[in-house]
Each structure stands twice: as C-alpha cells, then as structure tokens.
Amino acid sequence: MKILVVAATEAEIAATLAHFNLTPNNFIETEKFDVLITGVGMVATAFALGQKLSSKYNLVLNVGIAGSFDSTIELGELVNITQDTLAELGAEDHENFISLPKMGFGENTFSSFAGITDNLGIKIVKGITVNKVHGNAQSIENVTQLYQPQTESMEGAAVLYAAKELNITVLQIRAISNYVEPRNRENWQIGLAMSSLNDWLTNFLHNHRF
Numbered sequence: 057m058k059i060l061v062v063a064a065t066e067a068e069i070a071a072t073l074a075h076f077n078l079t080p081n082n083f084i085e086t087e088k089f090d091v092l093i094t095g096v097g098m099v100a101t102a103f104a105l106g107q108k109l110s111s112k113y114n115l116v117l118n119v120g121i122a123g124s125f126d127s128t129i130e131l132g133e134l135v136n137i138t139q140d141t142l143a144e145l146g147a148e149d150h151e152n153f154i155s156l157p158k159m160g161f162g163e164n165t166f167s168s169f170a171g172i173t174d175n176l177g178i179k180i181v182k183g184i185t186v187n188k189v190h191g192n193a194q195s196i197e198n199v200t201q202l203y204q205p206q207t208e209s210m211e212g213a214a215v216l217y218a219a220k221e222l223n224i225t226v227l228q229i230r231a232i233s234n235y236v237e238p239r240n241r242e243n244w245q246i247g248l249a250m251s252s253l254n255d256w257l258t259n260f261l262h263n264h265r266f
C-alpha cells in the first residue's frame with residue numbers, strides 16, 4: 057500500500073521530512089509514502105490533489121495545524137477530524153445564510169472512513185473548512201450557531217472531498233495551534249502544535265499497518 061501525506065505548508069511537516077532525510081519539495085516520492093505540499097487554502101489544495109491523487113494510493117493522510125472552537129481541547133492536542141464542512145459555500149439571505157445543500161446544490165460535508173479512525177486513540181471531532189480564518193466575535197458566534205464546529209482549517213474538507221471522489225480512504229489529523237477567538241496572534245502556539253503533529257506523524261509512518 058502507499059500513503060499520500062498532504063500538508064498545506066512545508067513548515068507544518070518539516071520535522072518529519074528531516075526525520076526521514078527527505079529534501080523539501082512540493083512533491084516527494086519514497087518507497088512507502090509520498091508527500092504533497094499543496095499551499096494554503098482549498099483552491100491550492102484542490103489543484104494539487106487534482107494533479108497528484110490517484111488510485112495508486114490506499115490512504116490519503118491530511119495533516120496540519122488547526123484552530124479550535126472547543127475550549128476542552130488543549131493547545132498542542134491532536135484531533136482526528138472525521139467530519140468536515142465547507143462552511144462558507146452558500147448564499148446570504150439578508151441576515152441569514154443558506155448552505156449549499158439547502159440551495160439544492162449537493163453536499164457540503166464530507167467524512168473520513170470510520171473503519172480506521174476508531175483505533176488511533178485520537179479525539180474524534182467535527183470541523184469546518186474556511187477561506188477566511190475567523191477572528192471576529194460576531195462571525196464566530198454566527199458560524200457556531202450554524203454548524204457547532206469543534207475545529208477550523210483552510211483545507212480539510214477539500215481533501216476529504218477529493219478522496220471521496222476517487223473512493224480512497226482518508227484521514228485528517230491536525231494539532232491545535234490556537235483557539236478560534238477575536239484575533240490575538242500572540243496566543244497562538246504554532247511551535248507546540250507542529251511538534252506534537254510531527255511526533256505523531258513520524259511514528260505513524262514508521263508503524264502504520266492497514
């Protein structure tokens with residue numbers, strides 16, 4: 057089997073690349089796994105996956121950092137995002153929001169395959185994927201009312217969607233770098249999150265078997 061590891065930025069998995077003596081590049085091939093650095097956001101992610109994702113992979117592993125709406129999740133903690141929603145896709149209706157399904161244009165929520173998510177020992181959460189990182193009290197309140205999300209990233213649902221389209225098993229493992237709150241960049245713990253993510257990822261790539 058072969059894994060495609062998908063990350064938005066090289067920085068998020070730099071420690072794993074160094075651990076395996078891999079020279080950073082946007083696409084790295086090894087015997088057991090390949091690595092795709094997509095760039096930040098859904099558009100860059102969809103384009104990169106459109107070029108590189110194929111049925112030669114048995115598992116797509118989306119990794120990165122993420123924001124948390126859930127104060128019971130600690131900074132640096134790993135989460136397994138098994139349900140992820142394209143939160144902004146839809147239409148404004150004056151003060152209200154009409155989601156894509158309500159408009160009649162199909163699904164906005166995608167899942168990872170439950171069969172392999174149960175035994176990882178990582179908290180299972182539901183997330184949203186956004187173009188614009190939340191940093192305003194009113195918009196955080198609005199999106200919380202709409203979806204009750206626990207996490208937020210800028211790529212997750214795009215990866216789950218691409219994997220579903222090709223019927224490839226997918227996992228999304230992220231480490232929490234910040235709480236979703238009125239913007240205060242000084243509270244972010246990006247180093248802590250990257251360190252916990254890369255500890256898990258190197259171990260997983262050494263020991264995975266399915």
Ligand SMILES: O=C(O)c1cccc(C(=O)CC[C@H]2O[C@@H](n3cnc4c(=O)[nH]cnc43)[C@H](O)[C@@H]2O)c1
Pocket residue numbers: 064065096097120121122123124186189190208209210211233234235236241
């Ligand atoms: O400086 C900023 O405002 C900023 C906002 C989001 C991410 C970054 C990064 O440096 C990392 C890029 C990566 O991080 C994911 N991420 C992390 N926290 C959040 C969040 O609260 N909301 C959405 N995305 C988040 C995201 O997937 C990016 O790819 C800097």
